[in-house]
Amino acid sequence: MARPIKKLSAVKVRQEKMPGYYSDGGGLYLQVSPSGSKSWIFRYARNKKSHEVGLGAYMNVSLDVARERAEGMRRALGNGDDPLAMRHTERAKAAVKMTFAECAKAYIDAHRHGWKNIKHGEQWANTLATYAEPVIGKKNVALVDTHDVVHVLEPIWTTKNETASRLRGRIEKVLAWATTRGLREGDNPARWKGHLDTLLAKPSAVQKGEHHAALPYPEIGKFMLALRAMDGVAARALEFAILSASRTNEIIGAHWNEIDTSAKLWTIPAERMKMKKEHRVPLCVRAVAILKEMEAIRHGDFVFPGMKEHSGLSNMSLLAVLKRMDRADLTVHGFRSTFRDWAAECTNFPRELAEKALAHAVRSEVEAAYQRGDLLAKRAKMMDAWAVYAGRTVTER
Incomplete structure (x- = not known):
């Protein structure tokens, strides 16, 4: 025969003042303390041991809510769970806080x-x-x-x-x-x-309206003259970035196993490229000279070594060079725009050559079908021309 539940009434609970335990059935009890405070207790037996779980103070938990919580405890027991162990786990989770x-x-x-x-x-x-x-x-x-x-x-x-x-x-x-x-x-x-x-x-x-601050291409010669006068690995890295029209991350992540100085070629693996495609960069004479300078101080895998051993430059180091030159108005990425503007306005090199040099995605499937190669030989001529232009001051043009 099932034990009766819901034996207590709201009036009984409210008026009861005698200390003791008052059963509502199904393991739910109203506990009245000697001081007169009241709280809800759920009692159960597990592994031949009696346990109690507090369900809240009477002032905060009504009879109906206490019955709902007791029903949850009974369901847990029916599922083979231990209500007290579950309560400890919940409290442990609540205690674990991370910012x-x-x-x-x-x-x-x-x-x-x-x-x-x-x-x-x-x-x-x-x-x-x-x-x-x-x-x-x-x-x-x-x-x-x-x-x-x-x-x-x-x-x-x-x-x-x-x-x-x-x-x-x-x-x-x-x-x-x-x-x-x-x-x-x-x-x-x-x-x-x-x-x-x-x-x-x-x-x-x-x-669409977001642009990187770029140097007007007629000013590149004067800028490069000032840059070459600066010492340091970061200055050479920035110069190399400009001559190769490369991104900052490509430069600071460059490894010696990507470089073939005899072929004047830098092969950047797909995983380091924005478009996740291998990119071959033809190197001008000055770029190769920079590599030889870096090889003379080589002490690890990175072409442009950082301050710490076995690490490259930080992604802020090239910007720091611009600040030292009092050109905080410029960005490293902006020199790619300088190169692109020069190619469009000062040369007869086809548009797709400049786009290939910048490792941009082709605009259409038709263009992709016609440009499956990377036009390396033609791009080498363009990058040589860019290096010559960038090495001249305004008075020499």
Whole structure:
């Protein structure tokens, strides 16, 4: 015969003052203490031992709510679980708190060895430290919400959208890691589709107006003259970047096994390229001379070594050269635009040669069909011409 439940009434619970335990049935008891305070207790037996689980004070938990909680305990017992052990686990989870910054570090540490490019981990850390951590770094990751994410992204969404878009994706992955580890619950507030896309402009629309500060091509000779007068690995790396029309990450990640000085060729592997396709770069005479300078001080795998042993330059080192030259108005990436403008306005080299030199994606399938090769020999002539132009001052032209 089943034991009766719901034996207590709301009036009985409210008026009872005698210390003791009063059964509602099904393991639920009202406990009245000698001081007159009341609380709910769930009693059960497991492995021939009696256990009690507190369900809350009467002032905070009504009779109906206490019955719902007791029913949950009975279901747990029916499933073979131990309610008291479950309570301890829940409290342990509640006690484990990590800030967003701690989660970001843990995520990077967990994935660092899986990233092919060492600089990738540094970029992750730098981006989050610069933009996210000042806003949400010290906040419990369980409490990070949509408002927080938007607060991080909005200041740079229209001015530095490429950076902001990468930042959003990185925040999303850190929060997903935290959810998987049981540190937070619910939807990811950094997700784009159906969420942030309703609050922020489309990246493609914003990026159309986003330009990197570039030097007008008629001024390149004077600039290069000043650059060559500067000492240091970073100065040579910037000069090499300009002569090869390459991106910063391609330069600072360059390894000696990619270089063939006798063939005057630099082959960048696909994993280090933005378009994930191998890119061959023909080298002018001055670029080869720079490589020989770097070879004379070689102490590792990186062509342009950094301050630490077995590491390359940081991604800020080339910008630091521009600042020392009092040209903080320029960006390293902008010199690719300088090269592109020179090729279009001062030469008869076909457009596709300059696009190939910049490792841009072809615009159409038809163009791709006709340009399956990389036009290396023709590009070599163009890069030689660019080096000659960049080596002349205005008075020599």
